[in-house]
Amino acid sequence: MLALADALSRRADGGTPVRITCLGTARGMETRLVPARGYDLRLIPPVPLPRKPTVDLLRVPTRVWRAVAETRAVLDELEADVVVGFGGYVALPAYLAARRGGRGRARIPVVVHEQNALPGLANRIGARLAARVAVTAPGTPLHRAEHVGMPLRRALTSLDRAASRAAARAEFGLDADRPTLLVFGGSQGAASLNRAAAGAADALTAAGVQVLHARGPKNTDVTVPPRPAGSAPYVVVDYLERMDLAYAAADLALCRSGAVTVAELSAVGLPAAFVPLPIGNGEQRRNALPMVEAGGGFLVEDADLSSDWIGSTLVPLLTDPAALAGYARHAAAAGVADADERLADIVLAVAR
Structure with a gap:
């Protein structure tokens, strides 16, 4: 509106x-x-x-x-x-x-x-x-x-992720050159995404992947122990006021597939692993399909999401710059x- x-x-x-x-x-x-x-x-x-x-x-x-x-x-x-x-x-x-x-x-x-x-x-x-x-x-x-x-918003549709990346990562205390996973479950967070991502913290950071994780303002039990010196950062925040900066900082998102989320990700060309909300009439899965079918992301059912799945599926993708670039191109092509x-x-x- x-x-x-x-x-x-x-x-x-x-x-x-x-x-x-x-x-x-x-x-x-x-x-x-x-x-x-x-x-x-x-x-x-x-x-x-x-x-x-x-x-x-x-x-x-x-x-x-x-x-x-x-x-x-x-x-x-x-x-x-x-x-x-x-x-x-x-x-x-x-x-x-x-x-x-x-x-x-x-x-x-x-x-x-x-x-x-x-x-x-x-x-x-x-x-x-x-x-x-x-x-x-x-x-x-x-x-x-x-x-x-x-x-x-014009702040999103005019976003140049590549040009804004270094400043956006500095804003969140992330390293400038590491592959970056963005995790968010909407404004209130999502319990299944929180559990899976926090459980995969060691696998992600050991592979050199840093994480920006918006857990939701009420989910203060979601924590990750401090990373060892020299390890990739894992940054946990309650809420993201500046989604444009979060999108600019990231190479891949792990998120729900509400209509606005899918539209924003495709508009800025950020690929995603979509985890549709497992309740309702199935609209979240349908929302994600155009971007997924265009090659800009993929679907994982909420029941199948786990820390092991993140380690076996997302870590190899996040450490493959050429594959990530291909997903990003397809994501952008699906956007309006x-x-x-x-x-x-x-x-x-x-x-x-």
Whole structure:
């Protein structure tokens, strides 16, 4: 959402008048992130949909009606010309409010963007109501889907990993010239990745591979004993504020395969060993497939991930510069660096 907002703001700087208001809920990260980027934020009631038939399901229609009414009031106040939705708790009320009309105004056109290869319920409904439907992954099963990629921050899409590598490694206390593995499991970390990577610390560092490992802020039990003098570093941090520096420092990532993660890695040309989250509807495995099939990474099931697997599979790759370079080229070829501009084109065309 914010990457699109930034792209539209750049159009405004070029003479196209654009006013941007973001919708969110009081429980989301948007309450911190949106104002920090300088955008107006309006809050509406969230409408979570129960995954199983429960008594709570009976309350959904009332919640949806209330959220739609409040959202429509915001749209009328703003005299909105277009609504762009990315799925989630606020998307469905926004789609329905835009199509409802009100105060003598016509329906407001909708643009849907789906980040996952397997869409959620809100966007499956929204796609049927939308003027245009954009998707991150080719082959996403949505009505009239157009492949545009994932809108990303310019700090990532303009990243020159080779030029930034030495400074990025110095930032994390890593050696300038050693092959580097980046381990992360999302903002909260991932227990299986933490166990496997920490367990493989000796095998990695003995082979001359250094590690930057984001364990997650609550996983303080994940530690690695100090390395012997002259050994490759193993750096453990709670959280990575600057993912662009982490990507620049790394030669290979070991990570989950959320849609944003896959899009960022392909955009910067960083190959990865993807470990899809073993719960849900399988969307993480589908997210990774385009990059894997392009030769920019590979998949390992969560149940198969172990310190032995890292030692037998990742260590040989990390110590083979030619193989790493090949994976990096294929990863970059699978990425879309200008998805933010492509989606901005669609949004402005619909608004006009």
